[in-house]
Amino acid sequence: MPTTRSDFLATARVAARLLRHPALAGSWDKPSALPEFSVAGLAGHLAFQVTALPTILAGPIPPELPISLPEHYSRVAWVDADLDHELNVRIRDSGEEAAADGPAALADTVDAAIATLTETLPETPERTVRIQFWGPWSLTLEDMLLTRMMELTVHSDDLAVSLGVPTPDFPPAAVEAVVDLLSRLALRRHGAPAVLRALTRAERAPASITAF
Secondary structure: OOOHHHHHHHHHHHHHHHOOOHHHHHHOOOEOOOOOOEHHHHHHHHHHHHHOHHHHHHOOOOOOOOOOHHHHHHHOHHHOOOOOOHHHHHHHHHHHHHOOOOHHHHHHHHHHHHHHHHHHHHHOOOOEEOOOOOOOOOEEHHHHHHHHHHHHHHHHHHHHHHHOOOOOOOOHHHHHHHHHHHHHHHHHHHOHHHHHHHHHOHHHOOOOOOOO
8 A cells, every 4th residue: 555655755756757858958057947947956956855855864853743734834934935035045056056966967866865765764663854944843754755745746847847848647646645735735825715616616716726
């Protein structure tokens, strides 16, 4: 039976294959579909969702109790920040840094991280994790993996559009988990009537029910 951990690994492998697409090298220095992101920087940001995990799991267990995902997304600064916000600039800069050695090296780094996680993640005891980049709070490991699956699926679509190639197919269970998360965040942001109308009543659907 699929689990969040196996779904994450399967999702990471799909993203890793996109990072080896032949079109990536030819578009490396071009602007991406995301404002202010180059294709290289976007690829680096996509890769980070995998490559950061071994270091995070090797870190100490945080002392505080984990918070929920809705609370997490209410705290992270990038959700409502503009493109020039310090945190968004740091995110773009870190993507460029991750991609500094080129597409082949980036793909190799992701493949190595997946190989490590394939061995370690299934046997990792349930625990809490903290990513200092977010802020001084922690999540359960399962919730953190769900946030990474969301990033992987969404940014793989961004990268595929940037390259002019089809968006890859992700495992159905992973997509369902991501859509469930995004739906809950959209409800919080827009309210139930807007989300229900967007899903069922085209004639009175709002212009947007984006989660962020």
